[in-house]
Amino acid sequence: MLVRVDLPGRVVAQLEVPAGEVLVVIGPNGAGKSTLLRAVAGLERAAVRVGDDDWTDLPVPRRRIGYVFQDQSLFPHLSAVANVEFGPRSRGVPRREARARARHWLDRFGIGDLADRGPGQLSGGQAQRVALARALATDPQVLLLDEPFTGLDTTAATSLRIELSQHLRDFAGVTLLVTHDAIDALTLADRVLVLDGGVVAQVGRPEEVAARPQTAHVARLVGLNVVRLGDELVTFSPSAVNVSVREPEGSPRLRWYGTVATLAPHGDALRVLVRGETDLIADVTHAAAAELGLVAGRDVWLSVKATAVSREGTTARGR
Incomplete structure (x- = not known):
């Protein structure tokens, strides 16, 4: 599936990403990593094509995406299960089915017993699991993950990285994961894309990019x-x-x-x-x-x- 993003003066990226692939996006601060995700999501005005579909003028609610932000961005007034069912409900799924889907995903992430807790009652790792469950419960075509392990301690990040890897193996859509951590690129990616100055500087399998880095940032990262x-x-x-x-x-x-x-x-x-x-x-x-x-x-x-x-x-x- 071809994903093309053209945000003049900021990001130009044309990616051939097969369904089921995890593409990890790395690069220095200001390279355009988060802007790329926001453009695909419709939060930045840009020319976007996904497969045969033109998403340029497609409203955000109609884009088949799941989005996990750095800070989780959970709705503070909703319980964990209500947060997860929000996505399906906003896409017209009946309440009972949306609730069942939400509980299914919370169970898959091992936090079904926390369904009735509010975000303020969750640890960082638990809140991020809710955010991931919420993104996947919408049955997205494109899953956007913006530094999903930021702010977690080493133990929580390692555990969640393993869990996410297992879920992504079963995900039929395309995953774009932005990170600043070489561990994510080496353990989660099918391929790595390097952005520098808003353009694609390098694309390849993780071991290829690590062995022959084409930017200073990547060399330091590995x-x-x-x-x-x-x-x-x-x-x-x-x-x-x-x-x-x-x-x-x-x-x-x-x-x-x-x-x-x-x-x-x-x-x-x-x-x-x-x-x-x-x-x-x-x-x-x-x-x-x-x-x-x-x-x-x-x-x-x-x-x-x-x-x-x-x-x-x-x-x-x-x-």
């Missing part, structure tokens, strides 16, 4: 260092970075000077964030960190062998 050298961007792994307290010698090395900002466990190593003219990350062993006296505020030199730098798949774009 845990790579990205540095501009002249008119091109180069990338390299944190494990390829050598950390020292003295300026390194030898011509084959690229080098940078900076100050340690943070140190955090990363597998068996420590991930060190160094701020300077270019912010970089390096993975070092605990022993090396102790030997070098790495603490926040310590000035260090970073270096990378030229052979560890990749230029393939990068461009001069980047934010």
Whole structure:
């Protein structure tokens, strides 16, 4: 199914999205991710086509969409079950059938026992499950998810991500999921779309985009260092970075000077964030960190062998 959005000066995207596919949309702030979803939903004036249908002048209530916002946007005066049945009712489904459909979806998300609670009586994870149930209860053609795990703690986000993955496997429509988290792209996406400056910069399977990022934002998102050298961007792994307290010698090395900002466990190593003219990350062993006296505020030199730098798949774009 072809989904085309043309919002002059802001977003231009033509996507071939097969029914049943989850397309995860990533990109830097201001790239047009949420605007893309709002345009499909009819909340932004734009030329929109979905399959053979022209949605440009189609009123919002007539668009077969389910929409989950970052803040859930549940109706505060309605119970969980009333929130979920609102969508079907607004599309003309009889009250009894809408209520049955709402309870079915609450049960599927494991919160059927919370049906009579108001949004203020729900945890963040429970409220987001209600929001997802409300979106799916409308039997949408296009499911729009705008950073659905924002604001949830790690445990709640991980649990909900697993549940959502299971539900999306059974969803026959198209899913567009906006996120800033690489975990979502790598675990939920059939394909990843990268927006930059309102246009499509890259589309591919998650592993392809991660292996050959074509924008600086994506490179950073998947845990790579990205540095501009002249008119091109180069990338390299944190494990390829050598950390020292003295300026390194030898011509084959690229080098940078900076100050340690943070140190955090990363597998068996420590991930060190160094701020300077270019912010970089390096993975070092605990022993090396102790030997070098790495603490926040310590000035260090970073270096990378030229052979560890990749230029393939990068461009001069980047934010």
